[in-house]
Amino acid sequence: MMDQRPWALIILFLLTATSVKLLSAQEVEEQENYVSDILSKIYNTLIRNGEFELLGHYCSYSTRPYFIRWQLKFKTKIWCPGWTLVYGTARDKASVSNSLQDAIVNFVQKAHQEGVINEEDAKPWLQKKQ
Template structure:
């Protein structure tokens, strides 16, 4: 997070006369920011599911909001908010599985396979 803040400060306070260097820095920052968003799909218990990850700033700290859903199977939506970009999809999937189990869509055995990994 500190690196992003430093890069933003450089973009704001760097004189425009540096032209090409400034443009390269702006492109590098934009690419890093774009990489924070993520969309994808995977199979969950034989159903095609989608997920999204969105960065959020809370109290000047970077968090990741995850969401997953399985169109054509259920309206249940798994959600999670965490500081871990690599862990947000797992947390989101576990939330979805807990909700699907409570709704009676999956068995306890199927839920445990996803909740213990």
């Protein structure tokens, strides 16, 4: 009977160690999921998609965050389906509103160069750039 006892203790120890390892692996996975969920929610609140009217035309925009040199920046793209294939962009802006504003100005500049927008309509937007 004494000969079986060391083996039983070793088996019991191995089962306990395995159980603890499995539990800690599950906890780590739950923590990773939790952190991933938090980061996902933060990222999704920074992403902006929307619609607006520009010079009587329906336009859409999409703003995305990104990091450059440990700083949060935003890039925005604007397009106006059904009006023109021209699109406006802005990058490296520190706020969503600045990025959106600069993308609109960029769109107006490009649309003016393509002849889609006349000088009179473009002037208020182009003055904002100066």
